[in-house]
Amino acid sequence: MSTCNERKNRPNILFILTDDQRFDTVAALGNPHIHTPNFDRLVQEGFAFYRNFCTTPICTPARAEILTGCTSFANHVPWFGMPINPKLTLMPRAFQDAKYHTIHVGKWHNDGHPDNKGYDYVRCVHTDNLNNVTTHGHYQRFQTPEGEIAGHSTELYTDAAIDAIEKAPTDKPWFCYLAYLAPHDPHDSPEPFASMYDPGNIPLLPNHMPEHPFDNGTMVIRDELLENWPREEAAMRRYRARYYGMISHLDHHVGRLLGMLTARGQLDNTVIVFTGDQGLAIGSHGLLGKENMYDHSIASPLIFRGPDIRAGGKSTAMSHHVDIFPTLCDLAGISRPASVKGGYSLRPIFDGQKERVRTEVLCEFYSPEEPSSELRHCQRAIRTEEWKLCWYPLIERYTLFDLINDPYELTDLLVPWRSRRRLALESGQQVWVKDSWAARDVRPLYTDLKIRNITNDLYKRMIAQMEINDDPLLTQNKPLPPLGEMSTKGDKTAMENG
Ligand SMILES: [Ca+2]
Numbered sequence: 001m002s003t004c005n006e007r008k009n010r011p012n013i014l015f016i017l018t019d020d021q022r023f024d025t026v027a028a029l030g031n032p033h034i035h036t037p038n039f040d041r042l043v044q045e046g047f048a049f050y051r052n053f054c055t056t057p058i059c060t061p062a063r064a065e066i067l068t069g070c071t072s073f074a075n076h077v078p079w080f081g082m083p084i085n086p087k088l089t090l091m092p093r094a095f096q097d098a099k100y101h102t103i104h105v106g107k108w109h110n111d112g113h114p115d116n117k118g119y120d121y122v123r124c125v126h127t128d129n130l131n132n133v134t135t136h137g138h139y140q141r142f143q144t145p146e147g148e149i150a151g152h153s154t155e156l157y158t159d160a161a162i163d164a165i166e167k168a169p170t171d172k173p174w175f176c177y178l179a180y181l182a183p184h185d186p187h188d189s190p191e192p193f194a195s196m197y198d199p200g201n202i203p204l205l206p207n208h209m210p211e212h213p214f215d216n217g218t219m220v221i222r223d224e225l226l227e228n229w230p231r232e233e234a235a236m237r238r239y240r241a242r243y244y245g246m247i248s249h250l251d252h253h254v255g256r257l258l259g260m261l262t263a264r265g266q267l268d269n270t271v272i273v274f275t276g277d278q279g280l281a282i283g284s285h286g287l288l289g290k291e292n293m294y295d296h297s298i299a300s301p302l303i304f305r306g307p308d309i310r311a312g313g314k315s316t317a318m319s320h321h322v323d324i325f326p327t328l329c330d331l332a333g334i335s336r337p338a339s340v341k342g343g344y345s346l347r348p349i350f351d352g353q354k355e356r357v358r359t360e361v362l363c364e365f366y367s368p369e370e371p372s373s374e375l376r377h378c379q380r381a382i383r384t385e386e387w388k389l390c391w392y393p394l395i396e397r398y399t400l401f402d403l404i405n406d407p408y409e410l411t412d413l414l415v416p417w418r419s420r421r422r423l424a425l426e427s428g429q430q431v432w433v434k435d436s437w438a439a440r441d442v443r444p445l446y447t448d449l450k451i452r453n454i455t456n457d458l459y460k461r462m463i464a465q466m467e468i469n470d471d472p473l474l475t476q477n478k479p480l481p482p483l484g485e486m487s488t489k490g491d492k493t494a495m496e497n498g
Contacts, residue, residue: 052320211286
């Protein structure tokens with residue numbers, strides 16, 4: 001019985017990470033156009049965060065944030081191919097040190113190999129720098145000690161995770177990091193998922209635009225070149241239908257994992273975490289990829305299910321990838337490594353003791369214009385629960401969005417009011433016009449004074465967060481005040497009148 005009690009106190013951990021999955025691709029979280037019964041079950045039996053953010057919305061940095069519990073600034077991974085700061089303790093190492101049996105299955109995409117990153121058992125590493133994989137899209141072939149395996153990545157990784165869990169030692173808990181390659185492109189799910197969604201029945205996203213209104217510094221990155229400009233409506237419906245097919249296929253295999261845990265009697269002693277590395281535009285704002293500061297790209301779903309986690313709980317509080325590591329330490333009852341500094345345990349939110357753990361999130365993007373050109377800081381954003389201010393240093397432009405009244409980020413409140421008003425009157429509906437934000441003005445209309453106060457407040461918060469994070473842009477090209485120099489007198493007057 002002592003073993004039983006110990007296991008009860010130290011739950012198994014099944015961490016499910018998907019690739020490029022938007023926050024709004026779970027039916028139970030409000031998308032009536034997608035079929036995700038198993039993700040829905042996790043929502044119903046677990047606790048869901050509506051907006052979970054990363055700092056840098058591409059694979060390698062977002063994964064480094066999860067693995068280290070530190071932001072891209074602290075873990076030194078703002079771009080592909082950069083090694084994680086070696087002073088930081090990785091999540092699998094922390095669980096291995098706490099006598100967990102640690103398993104990695106699937107996509108790695110950080111420096112080195114999971115073989116020497118704190119994992120006891122490793123299978124189906126994509127892309128394996130030990131060269132035991134061949135791949136054509138999602139169809140992969142791996143050499144394993146048990147022989148060759150081949151098939152769709154989602155199916156292979158699920159099989160490998162189930163096998164690894166079934167083989168895990170029974171005298172200690174296990175930690176399984178299962179990183180799917182789906183729903184990343186190419187969107188080649190097998191039938192019946194490939195034809196599950198009729199493009200004609202998929203409505204355009206509310207923030208569909210033929211082209212992004214201005215150059216954000218990352219317009220010709222790989223992901224943006226997968227479809228033509230302007231983004232044609234039929235092409236975007238087709239793209240999304242195939243993407244949704246990938247997600248429903250994933251969901252089916254997550255159902256197999258839940259079935260395996262149930263059959264083994266481990267479902268109620270396992271903490272299941274489901275999240276994605278970052279989102280994807282799939283036509284929103286005229287973009288296809290995730291290399292931007294909009295919520296569709298910086299956010300992922302985040303769901304926890306397990307002992308001591310309130311079933312059916314939901315929170316609109318902002319969470320962050322760097323919160324996952326401390327939350328899992330908390331739920332497993334293991335000590336948090338000293339290097340895990342960027343995040344907060346979300347357990348007080350599960351328990352109803354706190355409504356939020358953070359009041360703002362700083363996001364960034366650092367990329368070359370062309371694959372071989374130099375890296376440049378091209379995007380920054382400060383996001384609160386209500387507002388988002390973005391800074392594009394290459395073109396010295398800001399945008400401001402009201403996330404409560406304009407959750408699709410359609411109306412840049414820093415575009416001169418008359419211009420927006422005229423365009424809305426002319427069009428009579430939400431339409432896109434090059435380098436304008438022609439959405440109908442959200443009501444109530446804002447006064448210049450209110451916009452000024454909010455913008456200046458967000459600017460100060462952005463600079464403060466950049467200082468906390470040692471953002472190199474502060475010394476290279478410090479963001480200018482969005483509305484010109486802020487005088488103390490002007491601010492005071494604004495506050496008094498506001
Ligand atoms: Ca990704």
